[in-house]
Amino acid sequence: MAKQLLGKEVTAALNERIKADVAGLAEKGIQPRLGIIRVGERPDDVSYERGATKRCETLGVEYEKFLLPADVTQEELMATLEKVNNDDKIHGILIFRPLPKHLDEAAVIKALKPEKDVDGITDGSMVGVFAGTKQGFPPCTPQACMEILDHYGIDCKGKKAVVVGRSLVVGKPAAMMLLQRHATVTICHTRTVDMPSVVKEAELVIVAAGRAGVVDDRYLSPGQIVVDVGINVNEEGKLCGDVDYAKAEPVVEAITPVPGGVGSVTTSVLVGHVVEAAKRTLE
Amino acid sequence: MAKQLLGKEVTAALNERIKADVAGLAEKGIQPRLGIIRVGERPDDVSYERGATKRCETLGVEYEKFLLPADVTQEELMATLEKVNNDDKIHGILIFRPLPKHLDEAAVIKALKPEKDVDGITDGSMVGVFAGTKQGFPPCTPQACMEILDHYGIDCKGKKAVVVGRSLVVGKPAAMMLLQRHATVTICHTRTVDMPSVVKEAELVIVAAGRAGVVDDRYLSPGQIVVDVGINVNEEGKLCGDVDYAKAEPVVEAITPVPGGVGSVTTSVLVGHVVEAAKRTLE
Known part of the structure; x- marks a missing residue:
């Protein structure tokens, strides 16, 4: 009979670490916050988003949603991303993909700041994983x-x-x-x-x-x-x-x-990345 | 008795391919050119440079050297790189490393245009290798x-x-x-x-x-x-x-x-990358 490696046990321990980090950041006046950019209303995206925001709430991480219509223009999307990129109160950004086909996804990924790339989709994050450095975040x-x-x-x-x-x-x-x-x-x-x-x-x-x-x-x-x-x-x-x-x-x-x-562990990993991104702003 | 896999045979075949590509580019009015940025006079660098420039000459690839003193400032180095980056006549850039310690090598690599990164040192090139795409060049x-x-x-x-x-x-x-x-x-x-x-x-x-x-x-x-x-x-x-x-x-x-x-094959690979970079400008 094999030992079961249970996601819930891992998540419970991870959540405790994240909460402690959030408390530590609060002492320094920092409130970790996730920015969510979603284009359209795809059910999978909405469902994942619900899980992520619920986990944020449990762990004391704030979030802000930037919801754009499915027919948003590239310019509007880029403008939204730029705003979130440059908002010092937002430490991590989640962008749902694939984007609708009329949008240039590569350009969006390229514009995303690697230090806020908590989902590990930028070149900077990929090089971090490939090189084994702390640049960006792994998927x-x-x-x-x-x-x-x-x-x-x-x-x-x-x-x-x-x-x-x-x-x-x-x-x-x-x-x-x-x-x-x-x-x-x-x-x-x-x-x-x-x-x-x-x-x-x-x-x-x-x-x-x-x-x-x-x-x-x-x-x-x-x-x-x-x-x-x-x-x-x-x-x-x-x-x-x-x-x-x-x-x-x-x-x-x-x-x-x-x-x-x-x-069952990935959502906490995502939220943990937001907190880590907030911690790195102190370095 | 093992078969010997001889670099010179590989290089000979590779050189023929490169020469044919150079001829093809000439018909389109494009002359491939390598920009070499060297700081100081380290013997290893000078020796590698000699091999590279000789190979360029054999294969009909032009080169231009940008030689900077060992005590060059970061600003001067970055200005040189910007010039070479933006020179449309230069298709590939070789920067000798490690740079002297007073210089910020990471900033230099970050500034290098991936499409001219024939030595495969930028994040863009590394992601290309990791992802298996044609972004930049492999080392x-x-x-x-x-x-x-x-x-x-x-x-x-x-x-x-x-x-x-x-x-x-x-x-x-x-x-x-x-x-x-x-x-x-x-x-x-x-x-x-x-x-x-x-x-x-x-x-x-x-x-x-x-x-x-x-x-x-x-x-x-x-x-x-x-x-x-x-x-x-x-x-x-x-x-x-x-x-x-x-x-x-x-x-x-x-x-x-x-x-x-x-x-014995790497020098031709480098020159081949310069020619490939020139070809990509037509895409």
């Missing part, structure tokens, strides 16, 4: 994976780690963050030959394949730590991960469930 | 490794590749470039446990450990392709790589010698 999902490992005291140093998936949002940054923690890192993907044998040799596996249940017991071996980044809806309409949990669980040492694993 | 050394693989028709797709070293100049970009070519990539480093057994499993090995002869026959196995990035001086004062060539050569299928391997 929230791979950071949530690291929070889980750290919370459960899993030391990556010298471990054989395999990352399944090479996306710019999860796979590649997760690999760089594991490397920063001194793991020996292998990146697998759709072109990998005999992936089961490659994954089987790992001590630590981060799965971000983007397909339900693709990693099953053929890929896994005793003693492994498995972090499942996938969020999919299976044939019965239930949430499930990229790992076949029922088959994996009897084999491995520890595993994150879906739901209740990585996904 | 010349890992690009030279890829040129060698490509020249000898070594298809990376699905291959198990191991990169020894995780520097921002070689190891990490080489790993990303192999990933872009669909290899399954493992990154090893000083904290890797039992590195010989990890490297032994690879089909393709890029060694950028930065220490003479650390990879020997204990790390290697038959059938492997080995690319040695190291340039070291051994106890007898001779140039040698990070691979113990005498011990490796009888084991592996193909290997780059040192000298005469990767290092």
Whole structure:
């Protein structure tokens, strides 16, 4: 029976740290604040926003919404971003993407100040992840994976780690963050030959394949730590991960469930980034 | 007896391609030109510069030197860079580093236009390598490794590749470039446990450990392709790589010698980047 690496335990500990940081900032007269720029009313965006603002409220972080119509012009959007960029009271900015097709998303990302880029989408943040420096912020999902490992005291140093998936949002940054923690890192993907044998040799596996249940017991071996980044809806309409949990669980040492694993940590990571951004203004 | 992957063969083929590109640009009235910014007279810089300018001459690429005294002020250096940045006749810029300590190197790199960053030092270039896009240019050394693989028709797709070293100049970009070519990539480093057994499993090995002869026959196995990035001086004062060539050569299928391997390709890669930068101005 594998140990469950539970997002709620990680989040609870992370929230306590964030609250302490917020209290510390309050003593210095600083109130962390998130600026949310949303174009249109896409249900996914609205739902994520609700989660984020609720978490902000719980943790004592303020937020301000900048809601723009779906047919906003590039000029209006850029003007809004410039205002939020230059507002010293706003420490972090979340911009929902993809933007409607008539807008130049690359130009928006380029204009976003890296020091306020709490979602890790700017070049500055990406270089920070690639170089292993504190420039900008890593994307929230791979950071949530690291929070889980750290919370459960899993030391990556010298471990054989395999990352399944090479996306710019999860796979590649997760690999760089594991490397920063001194793991020996292998990146697998759709072109990998005999992936089961490659994954089987790992001590630590981060799965971000983007397909339900693709990693099953053929890929896994005793003693492994498995972090499942996938969020999919299976044939019965239930949430499930990229790992076949029922088959994996009897084999491995520890595993994150879906739901209740990585996904449940990302919102606190985002809010934590806002607080960190506020702290950095003091440096 | 391993096949030797010879830099001079790669360079010869690369030079022909570059010359054809230069001729093509000439028809469109474009003369590719490299701007070289050098502060002081460090012998290593002067020697590299001589190699680069000679190669430019051979390939029909013009160059212009901007030589500044070792005690140049930040303002003067930035003014020079701005001039070169904004000179439409100059397509690529090489800035020798490290700069003298009184100068703010980060500010200089930040000011350099990514589209002229033929040495791959800006954030824009690094994101290009990390994301696998054509933004900026990769650093010349890992690009030279890829040129060698490509020249000898070594298809990376699905291959198990191991990169020894995780520097921002070689190891990490080489790993990303192999990933872009669909290899399954493992990154090893000083904290890797039992590195010989990890490297032994690879089909393709890029060694950028930065220490003479650390990879020997204990790390290697038959059938492997080995690319040695190291340039070291051994106890007898001779140039040698990070691979113990005498011990490796009888084991592996193909290997780059040192000298005469990767290092001999980088200068043409740099000049090739200048020509590519000139071509991109037409897009």
